[in-house]
Amino acid sequence: MIKLADIIKHPLRGLQSDVDEAESPVRYTLLRQKIFALMAVATLIPLLAMAVLNYYEHKTTMAREIQNPLRVLVNKTKNSFELFLTERSSTVSLIASAYTYPELADEKKLSRIFSVMKKEFKGFVDLGLIDENGTQVNYVGPYALKGKNYAEQRWFQEVRIKGKYVSDVFMGFRKFPHVIVAVQHMTEDGRTWILRATLDTHQFERIIASMSLEPDADAFLVNSQGIMQTSSSNYGKVLEKMTFALPPQTYEPAVLTMVDPLGRDVYVSYAYFPDADFALIAVKPQGSVLKTWYTVRGDLLFIFALGVVAVFVAAYRVTDVLIGRMKESEERREMALRQVEHSQKLSSIGRLAAGVAHEINNPLAIINEKAGLMKDIMAREEDFPAKAKIDAQVESILRSVERCRGITHRMLGFARRMDVSIEDLDVGEIIKETAGFLSNEAMHRKVDVRLEVDPELPRIFSDRSQLQQVFLNLFNNALAAVADGGRIVAMARDAGENVEIIVRDNGCGMSDDTLKHIFEPFFTTKKGKGTGLGLSITYGIIKRLGGDIAVESEQGVGTTLTITLPKGQREALA
Amino acid sequence: MNAKDWKILLVDDEREFITTLAERLELRGIPARVAFDGESALEAIAAEEPHVVILDVLMPGIKGLEVLERVKRTNPLVQVLLLTGHGSTRDGIEGMRLGAYDYMMKPLNIDTLIEKMESAIDYAKKAATLAGKTDGQ
Numbered sequence: 001m002i003k004l005a006d007i008i009k010h011p012l013r014g015l016q017s018d019v020d021e022a023e024s025p026v027r028y029t030l031l032r033q034k035i036f037a038l039m040a041v042a043t044l045i046p047l048l049a050m051a052v053l054n055y056y057e058h059k060t061t062m063a064r065e066i067q068n069p070l071r072v073l074v075n076k077t078k079n080s081f082e083l084f085l086t087e088r089s090s091t092v093s094l095i096a097s098a099y100t101y102p103e104l105a106d107e108k109k110l111s112r113i114f115s116v117m118k119k120e121f122k123g124f125v126d127l128g129l130i131d132e133n134g135t136q137v138n139y140v141g142p143y144a145l146k147g148k149n150y151a152e153q154r155w156f157q158e159v160r161i162k163g164k165y166v167s168d169v170f171m172g173f174r175k176f177p178h179v180i181v182a183v184q185h186m187t188e189d190g191r192t193w194i195l196r197a198t199l200d201t202h203q204f205e206r207i208i209a210s211m212s213l214e215p216d217a218d219a220f221l222v223n224s225q226g227i228m229q230t231s232s233s234n235y236g237k238v239l240e241k242m243t244f245a246l247p248p249q250t251y252e253p254a255v256l257t258m259v260d261p262l263g264r265d266v267y268v269s270y271a272y273f274p275d276a277d278f279a280l281i282a283v284k285p286q287g288s289v290l291k292t293w294y295t296v297r298g299d300l301l302f303i304f305a306l307g308v309v310a311v312f313v314a315a316y317r318v319t320d321v322l323i324g325r326m327k328e329s330e331e332r333r334e335m336a337l338r339q340v341e342h343s344q345k346l347s348s349i350g351r352l353a354a355g356v357a358h359e360i361n362n363p364l365a366i367i368n369e370k371a372g373l374m375k376d377i378m379a380r381e382e383d384f385p386a387k388a389k390i391d392a393q394v395e396s397i398l399r400s401v402e403r404c405r406g407i408t409h410r411m412l413g414f415a416r417r418m419d420v421s422i423e424d425l426d427v428g429e430i431i432k433e434t435a436g437f438l439s440n441e442a443m444h445r446k447v448d449v450r451l452e453v454d455p456e457l458p459r460i461f462s463d464r465s466q467l468q469q470v471f472l473n474l475f476n477n478a479l480a481a482v483a484d485g486g487r488i489v490a491m492a493r494d495a496g497e498n499v500e501i502i503v504r505d506n507g508c509g510m511s512d513d514t515l516k517h518i519f520e521p522f523f524t525t526k527k528g529k530g531t532g533l534g535l536s537i538t539y540g541i542i543k544r545l546g547g548d549i550a551v552e553s554e555q556g557v558g559t560t561l562t563i564t565l566p567k568g569q570r571e572a573l574a
Numbered sequence: 575m576n577a578k579d580w581k582i583l584l585v586d587d588e589r590e591f592i593t594t595l596a597e598r599l600e601l602r603g604i605p606a607r608v609a610f611d612g613e614s615a616l617e618a619i620a621a622e623e624p625h626v627v628i629l630d631v632l633m634p635g636i637k638g639l640e641v642l643e644r645v646k647r648t649n650p651l652v653q654v655l656l657l658t659g660h661g662s663t664r665d666g667i668e669g670m671r672l673g674a675y676d677y678m679m680k681p682l683n684i685d686t687l688i689e690k691m692e693s694a695i696d697y698a699k700k701a702a703t704l705a706g707k708t709d710g711q
Contacts, residue, residue, distance in 0.1 A: 358659050361659045361679075361680045361681065362588055362591070362659050362680065364680070364681050365588070365591050365659075365680040365681040365682065366588065366590045366591045366594065367681075368681035368682065369590075369591055369594035369595050369598065369681075369682075370590075370594055372594075372598055372684055373594050373597055373598050373601075376598055376601045376602075377601075380601070401681055405681055409679070
């Protein structure tokens with residue numbers, strides 16, 4: 001297995017070192033694995049990084065987007081509360097300053113003041129004047145509270161100390177949740193008295209309702225002891241203890257996440273009041289607000305998975321193409337090398353053959369002349385007992401010389417790098433002409449020679465005499481391969497940029513082993529009769545003419561030789 | 575012209591070959607002189623002006639094609655038949671370009687050789703007549 005870290009550290013070394021040492025096809029498999037892994041890693045790492053970055057960026061953005069409105073809402077509502085309380089306490093304060101004690105102690109006057117207050121400011125329930133001993137000396141409101149003493153009550157102590165006081169929500173004598181706003185006033189003669197108004201907490205509910213929260217969200221007021229100041233649907237009724245701990249104190253609106261007593265993940269947005277002992281808390285479950293985020297996250301994951309699949313598919317395909325190309329070019333190179341090797345072999349054998357033929361031709365010429373002279377002399381001699389026998393021997397020598405001559409001339413012909421003379425010619429005509437040379441033998445052996453030349457066959461630029469030699473060779477071989485009564489078919493047809501000539505026989509065919517060697521010089525199956533040069537000469541000529549030759553053969557079925565010749569003239573031929 | 579009146583010169587460094595060939599030609603009534611290298615061949619041509627020279631291409635010393643070139647310069651009417659030991663037609667073609675009448679490959683067929691000599695002599699005669707007429711004008 002390839003180690004990921006290794007690939008990342010030395011991506012190119014991995015491609016070079018051990019791959020080169022391995023043998024193909026193991027080499028290609030290794031190379032394929034390495035390229036694939038490298039490409040996958042190189043593309044997946046940035047993709048992964050992008051995805052992770054995107055994920056967190058999106059998540060924080062989403063959180064901010066969700067928390068900000070909550071914070072703003074809480075701040076706004078807190079301001080509404082503060083405004084509400086400040087207005088009420090200022091009103092009470094103003095009345096305390098504007099009127100004298102005797103005026104306020106006057107029942108009719110106080111009643112008139114209260115009715116104006118109620119008209120201008122909603123939420124006032126009652127108004128009372130309390131003397132320095134804590135006794136309510138005058139009272140306007142729905143309860144019979146005149147004469148009641150508050151000296152022992154906490155709010156009375158507080159207002160005596162602070163001068164102004166806004167109470168928590170409490171039940172008091174009325175058994176109804178309410179808030180007290182009390183203001184202490186001092187006359188010039190040093191007497192103090194307190195003006196006290198009660199506020200209806202219904203106004204609090206109204207302010208909270210104006211927040212227009214979703215049904216599963218919640219908002220309420222709580223005091224610093226954690227006592228609910230307004231009712232909440234999930235965390236306790238008014239004046240009950242809040243069911244979760246108070247968040248840390250801050251006057252700026254803040255948001256935190258937590259698990260509420262109902263087990264939900266919630267955002268808690270809150271702010272403490274600087275001038276009253278209240279905190280406004282809004283609770284919103286994450287589930288509903290994060291729905292968008294979950295959709296986005298799902299999309300992100302889906303796109304990432306899609307990207308990974310695409311990367312793998314692309315890497316696989318690209319690797320496939322790459323390896324294919326490499327294989328192909330390597331094969332082509334090998335083929336070219338083999339061809340060069342083959343032609344080098346041909347040319348060195350050719351040079352050797354030329355040398356041998358030349359060396360042999362001179363002594364052969366001497367033998368020829370000597371035997372010829374013997375024959376000449378014998379022809380002028382009278383008959384003597386051994387004359388006929390000697391004549392026969394001389395004839396045999398001359399025949400052998402003739403045979404040697406044939407061999408050396410063929411060897412020289414093989415070696416010859418004849419000047420190719422290109423002309424515009426009709427291949428069909430050359431085939432017919434060449435087949436004509438063999439018609440006698442074919443007729444004699446009842447071999448059916450069929451020529452199927454396309455009448456529309458275009459003329460090509462090639463060398464007439466060399467093509468004749470090629471076809472003669474092929475026909476000779478076919479004729480040697482078929483049995484008496486056999487069949488030879490020669491076809492010529494247009495094949496795009498080339499002309500294709502096919503010579504097919506139903507002769508003995510060749511084994512795979514023979515097929516491998518047929519284009520090699522001196523390879524022959526015609527024991528003793530052939531020089532083994534025919535097909536290698538053919539091969540050399542066809543290559544020189546810019547064509548190609550292919551052979552298919554099956555033992556006992558026959559052989560098909562296919563020659564392709566370019567139509568056009570090639571500079572390289574000359 | 576009778577074959578007896580032909581003046582033939584055979585040139586080859588292969589002595590055995592050339593003397594035997596000369597003997598065979600003489601048996602057929604064709605007198606033939608021999609030379610074994612280029613220099614003596616040139617001397618013999620200058621001295622006797624043969625009708626036909628049978629000239630081997632590959633010889634030590636002055637090569638056949640050089641002999642041919644010089645002969646054609648000095649005695650343009652002398653017909654030269656080139657002999658080659660190897661099958662390269664290039665020497666033959668080059669020889670023809672330099673003015674040889676024909677070329678043959680070893681080993682020879684003596685009847686073909688005689689036919690070629692005869693046609694070469696015919697050709698030389700025609701050429702001589704043509705040259706004579708040209709000279710006369």
